[in-house]
Amino acid sequence: MSTATQTPDRTDGGPALTVPPASGRAARLLRRWPVAVLVVLIVAPFSALPLPGLLDGPVGSPGSLQLLATCLLFGALATGYDLLLGRTGLLSFGHALYFAAGSYATNMFLLEAGLPFAVAAVLGLCSGIALALVLGSVSLRVTGIGFSMVTLAFAQAGSILVSRNPGGLTGGEEGRAAPAELLPSSLVGIDNTANLYWIALAYLVLTLGVVHWAVRSPTGRVWEGIKENERRVEILGLKPYGFKLTAFVLAGALAAVGGLVHLLLTGGSTPQTTTSDFTLSLLVMVVLGGSGTRWGPMVGGILYTWADHRLGDLAGSGAVAELPAVLRVPLSQPLFLLGVLFVAVVHLLPGGLARLPSRLRRPRKENP
Amino acid sequence: MSTIVLLTMTGLGLGALYFLIASGLSLIFGLMDVLNFAHGALLSIGAYGTWWAASGNLPGAGADGPGFVLAVLFGTAVGTLAAVLLELAVVRPLYTRPREQVLATVGVGLAVPALLSGIWGSDARTFPGPQALSGTFGLLGAEVPVNRLVLIAAAVLVLVALRLFLGRTRHGLVVRAGVEDRAMVTALGIDVRRAFTLVFAIGGCAAALGGALGGLYFGSVDPRQGTSLLIFAFVVVVTGGMGSVTGAAVAAVVIGLVQQFANYYTAAGLGDLAVVVLLAALLLVRPRGLTGRLA
Numbered sequence: 001m002s003t004a005t006q007t008p009d010r011t012d013g014g015p016a017l018t019v020p021p022a023s024g025r026a027a028r029l030l031r032r033w034p035v036a037v038l039v040v041l042i043v044a045p046f047s048a049l050p051l052p053g054l055l056d057g058p059v060g061s062p063g064s065l066q067l068l069a070t071c072l073l074f075g076a077l078a079t080g081y082d083l084l085l086g087r088t089g090l091l092s093f094g095h096a097l098y099f100a101a102g103s104y105a106t107n108m109f110l111l112e113a114g115l116p117f118a119v120a121a122v123l124g125l126c127s128g129i130a131l132a133l134v135l136g137s138v139s140l141r142v143t144g145i146g147f148s149m150v151t152l153a154f155a156q157a158g159s160i161l162v163s164r165n166p167g168g169l170t171g172g173e174e175g176r177a178a179p180a181e182l183l184p185s186s187l188v189g190i191d192n193t194a195n196l197y198w199i200a201l202a203y204l205v206l207t208l209g210v211v212h213w214a215v216r217s218p219t220g221r222v223w224e225g226i227k228e229n230e231r232r233v234e235i236l237g238l239k240p241y242g243f244k245l246t247a248f249v250l251a252g253a254l255a256a257v258g259g260l261v262h263l264l265l266t267g268g269s270t271p272q273t274t275t276s277d278f279t280l281s282l283l284v285m286v287v288l289g290g291s292g293t294r295w296g297p298m299v300g301g302i303l304y305t306w307a308d309h310r311l312g313d314l315a316g317s318g319a320v321a322e323l324p325a326v327l328r329v330p331l332s333q334p335l336f337l338l339g340v341l342f343v344a345v346v347h348l349l350p351g352g353l354a355r356l357p358s359r360l361r362r363p364r365k366e367n368p
Numbered sequence: 369m370s371t372i373v374l375l376t377m378t379g380l381g382l383g384a385l386y387f388l389i390a391s392g393l394s395l396i397f398g399l400m401d402v403l404n405f406a407h408g409a410l411l412s413i414g415a416y417g418t419w420w421a422a423s424g425n426l427p428g429a430g431a432d433g434p435g436f437v438l439a440v441l442f443g444t445a446v447g448t449l450a451a452v453l454l455e456l457a458v459v460r461p462l463y464t465r466p467r468e469q470v471l472a473t474v475g476v477g478l479a480v481p482a483l484l485s486g487i488w489g490s491d492a493r494t495f496p497g498p499q500a501l502s503g504t505f506g507l508l509g510a511e512v513p514v515n516r517l518v519l520i521a522a523a524v525l526v527l528v529a530l531r532l533f534l535g536r537t538r539h540g541l542v543v544r545a546g547v548e549d550r551a552m553v554t555a556l557g558i559d560v561r562r563a564f565t566l567v568f569a570i571g572g573c574a575a576a577l578g579g580a581l582g583g584l585y586f587g588s589v590d591p592r593q594g595t596s597l598l599i600f601a602f603v604v605v606v607t608g609g610m611g612s613v614t615g616a617a618v619a620a621v622v623i624g625l626v627q628q629f630a631n632y633y634t635a636a637g638l639g640d641l642a643v644v645v646l647l648a649a650l651l652l653v654r655p656r657g658l659t660g661r662l663a
Contacts, residue, residue, distance in 0.1 A: 091467070138648050145403045145470070146610065149602040150651065156599045157644035164637035276599065280405075280474055287471055329486040336486060339479025346472045347461060 041201055044068065045194035054306075056313075062193040066265070067309055069193070069200035071302040073261055076204040078285040078301030080254035083211055085283070086292030087220065088247040089227030094135070094151030096278040097158045098252035101128040102259025103269040104162065108169055110182050117183055125256050132252025133245075140244050143230070152276060159274040175270035178263055187264055196265050203261045207254050208298065214250060223247055227292075277335075281308075284342045290354025299353055308334055370510035375628050377507070381516035381585060383624025384523030388578030389601035390608070390616040391530060392571020398547035398611020399560075399567050401466045406454055406473040407575055408598030409480035413450045414576025415495075415589045416484055418443030422496045432498045440580045447576020448569050455568035460561065477595065485591040492590035495583035515584040522581055526574050527617050533570075534613065543567055547611045600627075600640075603647050609656060622646075 047059040055064040077099065084090040106124025109115050115123070139150040165172030180188045186195050214220050222243045225233045230240050263269060272278060281304065289300020311334035323331065330336050345352060349359075389411055396404050422439035424430060430439070458476055462468045497515070504511040534540035542563045545553045554560050582597065583589045604623050608615030623643050631639030 091470070138651060141651050142606070145397065145401070146606055148403060149606045150647065152599060153603050153606075153644045153647055157641050160637055160640045164635075166635075276595070277478070280478060283471070283474060284478070330483060333482040333486040335482035336479045339475045339477075339482060342475035342478070343458060343472050346468050346475065347458075350465075350468065 038205070041072075042198070045197055060194075062190045065193045065197045067306070069197040069265055070309075071305045072197075072200040072204045073258060073265060074282075074285065074305040075298040075301035076200075076207040077255060077258045078282055078289065078297040078304075079204075079207045079211055080251050080258065081282045082286045082291055082297040083214065083247055083251040083254070085286055086297065087211075087215055087227065088223040088244060089230075090244060090247065091145070091148045091283075092139075092151045092248070092251075093148050093276065093279050093283075094139075094153075094155030094158075095251070095255055095282055096274055096276070097135070097155040098128050098132050098255040099259040099262070099278070100158065100162065100269070100274040101131050102256030103263040103273060104170060104176075104259075105256075106260055106263055107176055107178050107269045110179055111176065112169070114182065120182075121260055124260060125253070128256025128259065129249060129253045132249045132256075136245050136248035136252065140241060140248065152279075155274070155276060155279060159271070159276070162271050162274045170269070170271070173271055175268055175272075177268035180267070183264070188267075199264060200261055203257060204298070206257070210250070210254060212294065219243060219246060281338075284338060286352075288342065288345055288352055290352030293352070293354040296352050296354030303353070304338065308338065311337055369508065371632070373508045373510035374512055375632055376625065377510070377512045377516045377520075379625035379628035380621065381519040381624070382628060383620040383622075384519040385578050385582050385585060385597065386601055386604045386624055387523045387617050387620035388526060388574045388581070389597060390604040390620055391526065391613050392567075392574045393598075393601055394605045394608065394611055394613060394616045395543065395547070395567050396571050397605065399543060399550065400459075400469070400564055402459060402469045402473065403602075404473050404568075404571070405470065405598070406458075406476035406480065407571065407601070408594030408596075409477050410447050410451050410454070410572045410575040410594070411579035411582065411597060412481060412484055412589075412591060412594035414443045414447035414579030415583045415593065416443075416488065416579075417446035417576070418580035419493060419495055419583060419589050430496075436496075436498045440577070443580040444573055444576045447579065448573040451568045451572020451575075452565060454572070455565050459568070460564070463561070477598075481591040481595060488591075490591060492588040495586070495588050497584050497587075515581070519581050519585055522577060523617075523620075526577070527613070530570070530574075530613050539563065539566060600643065603643055607647055607650055 045060050045065055049060075050058045051064075055067065057064050059065075059068075081092075081095050084092050084095070102124055105127035106120050109120035109123045110117065113120070135151075135154045139147055139154065142150055162170045163172055170176065186192055187199075215223070222233060222238060222240075225236075225238075226240050226243060233240050233243075259273070262273065282301075285300040285304040286297045287300070288304060289298065290296025314331065349356065351359075389407060393404060393407050396402055396407075418439050420426070421442040422430060422436055426439065426442055428435060428438055430436060454473070454476060458472045459469050462472060502514070504513050505517075506512075532540075534544050542553065542558055542560070543566070545558075546560050546563050550560060578597075579589075579594065582593065586593070600623065604616055604619045607623065608617070608619030623646070626646055627639040627643050629639070630642035631637070634642075
């Protein structure tokens with residue numbers, strides 16, 4: 001957990017440079033809100049606070065912790081994905097592949113080679129990075145939307161490969177459960193959900209730290225330049241290809257770590273994580289929250305995941321079953337609601353939720 | 369020999385299906401820089417429209433003879449209408465923001481299959497078709513299903529019609545010029561927006577026709593069919609060179625054949641992978657696709 005307590009301090013130093021010098025202690029304390037949120041999140045498993053409507057049981061119950069951990073995991077995953085979309089301007093449709101690679105490769109090293117968990121995890125992570133390096137270097141040969149289509153094609157190939165179950169390695173449509181006896185005992189079983197929750201939280205903090213550090217580094221400045229105008233970066237004598245590949249591999253590595261966390265959290269690898277729908281849902285999260293912003297993708301990921309789960313519960317509830325067909329059919333499809341919501345956000349709220357406060361403060365100034 | 373003939377015909381049939389989706393996709397992309405993620409949804413709408421009409425829900429339409437033709441026309445019309453609505457309601461308001469246009473179509477591409485599976489269930493439905501199209505005919509010793517011919521004929525028809533439209537009509541001229549240089553066309557005082565709607569309508573029409581005939585090819589319809597075909601259509605568009613209809617036609621044939629032959633002579637499913645490997649190899653040699661169009 002040492003990363004969990006160290007990284008936010010570093011990232012918190014970030015906004016101080018961009019925000020004009022604030023007066024007074026209160027303002028400085030206010031800027032420390034991420035630390036306060038982090039503390040609340042760390043102690044959440046000890047809380048028995050019920051949040052009716054938001055969660056099914058008290059915050060500390062295994063069911064709620066599982067949902068919260070999933071939310072944090074996807075918040076982190078969306079943040080890592082935005083390294084490409086919001087920071088470098090690369091619209092990748094194949095991000096699910098590296099997430100799935102982290103999960104499946106680790107699982108296979110456990111199942112087939114019987115390696116200890118730590119070794120399997122490192123090897124799984126390396127597999128994800130290697131895959132991102134190879135496929136990234138090919139797909140970055142095309143620019144713009146062509147890049148999007150090529151990444152999508154690769155991800156689709158991965159998805160097909162997983163669902164065909166070559167040599168019984170991937171388990172096909174069923175997926176494969178992780179071997180409980182090879183995992184550390186503190187990460188297995190419903191009693192240990194809190195540990196998994198903390199791992200998901202640590203992954204979120206790690207991702208936020210890495211992304212914010214990378215974006216502020218000299219490489220991050222070049223990414224920003226590429227996003228604004230790739231030709232100009234080229235004219236300055238820099239080769240955008242290498243910088244884009246760095247972003248692609250870094251984002252792929254973060255996704256692979258996410259796959260590892262997902263493997264632990266769900267106790268196995270599922271083919272759903274390889275589909276193009278999975279990447280598209282990441283895209284929805286990022287745009288919903290606000291692409292290219294510090295907290296937006298995280299907020300989008302958390303909200304999307306929570307809404308997806310709760311809408312699923314809503315669809316199965318008796319209240320919906322009694323509605324007339326015109327309302328019942330759309331309400332019973334979470335993806336329909338999320339898709340419509342997404343279109344609405346793109347149209348009505350450019351910049352996503354992260355831009356909402358500033359839009360509310362200065363109403364109608366930007367829209368002529 | 370007979371296996372090769374059968375594989376070739378099936379591969380061409382699949383290629384025809386890919387072309388029906390990819391042609392509209394390619395034109396929309398070339399003209400507007402919009403990768404239409406809802407294009408697979410238009411295909412599904414066409415397929416379900418035809419299925420719905422052919423199942424006896426539309427007076428006069430049915431599973432056989434002229435009734436089936438009417439059902440296909442109905443499905444295609446619904447798909448075209450949906451494409452026009454998509455352009456007017458979702459894409460046009462984001463005229464100055466190409467990336468947001470792409471994102472909005474992603475939302476529609478998620479919502480429409482979900483809605484279809486909400487209405488008709490997520491399981492595949494048997495697709496009704498005329499007796500005459502469900503049989504086979506002999507060709508060089510192979511028994512080839514008739515529906516392959518229908519698909520190929522439809523694709524050739526669409527290709528010829530598109531080339532005539534693009535090459536011989538004034539609207540086609542505007543579209544072609546827009547694909548080459550949108551800024552210049554706008555500067556000449558031509559309203560490109562009308563061309564946008566037109567191209568969306570044409571693309572939606574071809575995709576919906578592909579959906580209706582795809583039902584014949586696969587023998588069933590399901591809500592996810594459009595999306596999975598869309599991904600191969602993307603591969604076709606990139607391979608063919610973006611914005612080029614002829615390039616899309618050539619690429620569709622190549623991709624369809626490679627997929628069928630690889631699926632048969634290696635393990636099932638490897639054909640789908642072979643297509644992607646082919647794409648990767650092509651991009652390493654020619655980053656701009658077969659025709660060298662902008663990418």
